[in-house]
Amino acid sequence: MTESTYRIQGATGEWEVVIGLEVHAQITSNAKLFSGASTRFGAEPNANVSLVDAAMPGMLPVPNRECIRQAVRTGMAIDAQINKWSRFDRKNYFYADLPQGYQISQLYHPLVGEGTISIEPEEGQAKTIGIERIHVEQDAGKLMHDQHPTRSYIDLNRSGVALMEIVSRPDMRSPAEAGAYLRKLRAILRYVGSCDGNMEEGSMRADVNVSVRKPGDPFGTRTETKNVNSVRFVMAAIEHEANRQVDLIESGGTVVRETRLFDPDKGVTRSMRSKEDAHDYRYFPDPDLLPLELDDAFLAECRASLPELPDAKRARYEGPLGLTPYAAGVLTADVETARWFEALLAETARVQGKPEADVAKAASNWLISDLFGALNRLGKDITDSPVSPAQGGQLLGLVADGTLSGSLAKQVFEIMLETGDDPAKIVEERGLKQTTDTGAIDAVIADVLAANADKVAEYRGGKDKLFGFFVGQTMKAMAGKGNPGVVNERLKAALDN
Amino acid sequence: MSNLTDLTVAGIRDGFRKGDFSAREVAEAFNAAVAAGKPLNAFLVETPEHALAAADEADRGRASAEFRPLSGVPLGIKDLFCTAGYQTTAASHILEGFVPTYESTITAKLFGAGAGMLGKLNLDQFAMGSSNETSYYGNVISPWRRKDGGNAALAPGGSSGGSSAAVAARMAPGATGTDTGGSIRQPAAFTGISGIKPTYGRCSRWGVVAFASSLDQAGPMARDVRDCAILLEAMSGFDPKDSTSLDLPVPQWEAGLSADLRGKKVGIPKEYRVEGMPPEIEALWQQGIAWARDAGAEIVEVSLPHTRYALPTYYIIAPAEASSNLARYDGVRYGERELPDHANLQEMYAATRAAGFGPEVKRRILIGTYVLSAGFYDAYYTKAQKVRALIARDFEQAFQQCDVLLTPTAPSAAFALGEKSADPLAMYLNDVFTVPASLAGLPAMSVPAGLDAQGLPLGLQIIGKPLDEQGVLNAGLAIEQRAGFNARAEKWW
Incomplete structure (x- = not known):
């Protein structure tokens, strides 16, 4: 001792x-x-x-x-x-x-x-x-x-x-x-x-x-x-x-x-x-x-009716699931949190067709930062969360398949908290879907470059830092819905031409 | 028609079925006997309307040939059994006016079997006593009198003295009793009737005011062995509301009655030959042995070496349990409450219990509190439990050599009221033969076997193996048939 x-x-x-x-x-x-x-x-x-x-x-x-x-x-x-x-x-x-x-x-x-x-x-x-x-x-x-x-x-x-x-x-x-x-x-x-x-x-x-x-x-x-x-x-x-x-x-x-x-x-x-x-x-x-x-x-x-207990669960989260000791401690401290996390994890894995270990980190991060942050703000317990574990899993799925960017996901989550709607429905109704359509992105990029010809010249003259400015302008013009990866790739192509 | 109150339970049951008389006629006859029996003080509450209602129901049933085991039979109920809507006091002041909203399992079974209730029977307060003198409501007077012409009022025995007196005086064909250390058997012996205490756990304790939980057993008191078998069958059975109740089927004891003791061994425990036992008791015992032999039994002498420790053991365990069981009578929720001016809670408790309990109950609460207190617990309670186990082992070993034991029920015939009440130890000695079977939880019964020189009844006790009520009843029947006991108290009331 x-x-x-x-x-x-x-x-x-x-x-x-x-x-x-x-x-x-x-x-x-x-x-x-x-x-x-x-x-x-x-x-x-x-x-x-x-x-x-x-x-x-x-x-x-x-x-x-x-x-x-x-x-x-x-x-x-x-x-x-x-x-x-x-x-x-x-x-x-x-x-x-x-x-x-x-x-x-x-x-x-x-x-x-x-x-x-x-x-x-x-x-x-x-x-x-x-x-x-x-x-x-x-x-x-x-x-x-x-x-x-x-x-x-x-x-x-x-x-x-x-x-x-x-x-x-x-x-x-x-x-x-x-x-x-x-x-x-x-x-x-x-x-x-x-x-x-x-x-x-x-x-x-x-x-x-x-x-x-x-x-x-x-x-x-x-x-x-x-x-x-x-x-x-x-x-x-x-x-x-x-x-x-x-x-x-x-x-x-x-x-x-x-x-x-x-x-x-x-x-x-x-x-x-x-x-x-x-x-x-x-x-x-x-x-x-x-x-x-x-x-x-x-x-x-x-004995048969005993559930997995906190110490065993924590060891499993840290071992097979690969979570940090901190995250494992937070998620197992209370049975309701662990129950919620495991439902979320199961749904996240199912939606993405992946093993739980592959999605555990994303699920854990989202629960501990996004969900706990929101519940804290609303003064609610996890047992009366307005968002269900299944909805959380669907949201993480939309991020994983590129439908939503990180920032779009946060917007959708806020709406979920208010309305209790499924994320897919929100994306559909509010058109919050991230765009990977290169034609559409290219058109916006062309407009941005045309409107900022002076900065294009500076960039091409070696002022590399301006790349972030063009990304920002493009995303703004697309109301945040542009897929950041595709936007980056197409911008680079357009500027380096 | 012959006097209906002279009929036994079996006689009433069978006569009613045959149509010799109506149940209402029987109930009315006994109600009248109860009303006329007031000088005996056997009943604390008379409930003629209950007996009549049950009788009318039985009569209506007979019209459609529906008979229950006790259809048409009215009974007396010892006032230790809680009866819904009828005052239940345990003959104490502290429960004066207490009317339960619930029915004890035993009375519910009896009423369910068709029996009606003639009234609530007097007893020693909280079943603590051997003479009925500790009742708050005055002692019961035995219907029996000595032949000396002195007309001394005699004890009906106790604690089930109201039950014994009522049956002996033909105020009820049968009654419920309870037996903690002999409270069915000793009063039965004193009044010339039969009574059986079954194996501990046969009869539910639910709704019976508790005296000493590990010893308390209900049982019937009636005029003969057959009636005891009939009533015990109706009273016995598993009750999930009593954790100590035995989860076993109830044998058909009446159908199994047989006075043929061939092949049976009757044990005679040598330790029951106590010093100073009246020669008449010894002679009766020898007579009983001869009757058992005549019925075909082989007689064997057996030893119960720890017998002499039974009484002291009992008077540790029973008061210990009682001191705790009676703690609930505190003036807070029901029953008597004494609230002197400006009394705080502790003072209310003290005043209530001082006024509510009689001297014998207080004596036992004090003994029990003492033997359980820190520093004395091991010397008294723990030691007593060990001795209790040895006493039970004595019986186990004896029953390897015999089927039943035959002993006197009590060391004397009924004594006069007041004769022993000043000396608690002399009173406790009355239970010397009955207490060991109680400590071992064994079935035991008393059957009337003869009269002493004063013309007072004497009983013999049969003790059986656990669950062998049949063996006890059969040996009782063999004695009963040979004793031919037909003496009855001459009516003076």
């Missing part, structure tokens, strides 16, 4: 930051972990609540196979050990958002064991982060304190929704590494389709464990900052918490093991509860549920 050089400069010297993340990722499924209630986001409060979720007397949990499947697939995607025998435990505590009085989770025998995730932080070097475990558990409901002056309301829509808790080893050493880890984890979850990774809607939240030490020393005492809900906030929380710990130690204090909260408005963490008043959760195996036993056929189906 390459060590990070990120350090906090304290009064007593340099401090190293040690970071571990526990990420709660909502499993993508139609129904909850142990009930048939819907998981749809944004429903009216308490619209998605079954008798089980409300913990009515005599109600029993039944595991949702799809949730287990998604967690297993996620484990496989990080090369983790899949435990064919796992078990659900009850974590007991009283709170109004927890109807059963316990959360069904997995403490003793998690579904997924050790795995790894490789990261490439923006600052610092590539490294591998260890994953300790992934277990499956229920989410709690939500208290609403702003609905009534003296009462709190409870929304149980989230109660019982399936979460994966993905626990990393304390392998990160800088906010940048933590940020890269979260982004990579989110990318993997989206590729696998096991979580939408939507941090704004709470589909992904992180508990951030931070400690500091002098380089080479044993681990310091860590604090846990709960429920941080964006990559930026996680990085900010680490930065603040690490500096707070350094200041505290250097001023003679001791870091206490405690739970903290991050205040995104102020950018600070503050104490929520210390270990002394920590709950005794009285974990024990849930007697309503049998141990979870997975058979080989189930595991084989999970």
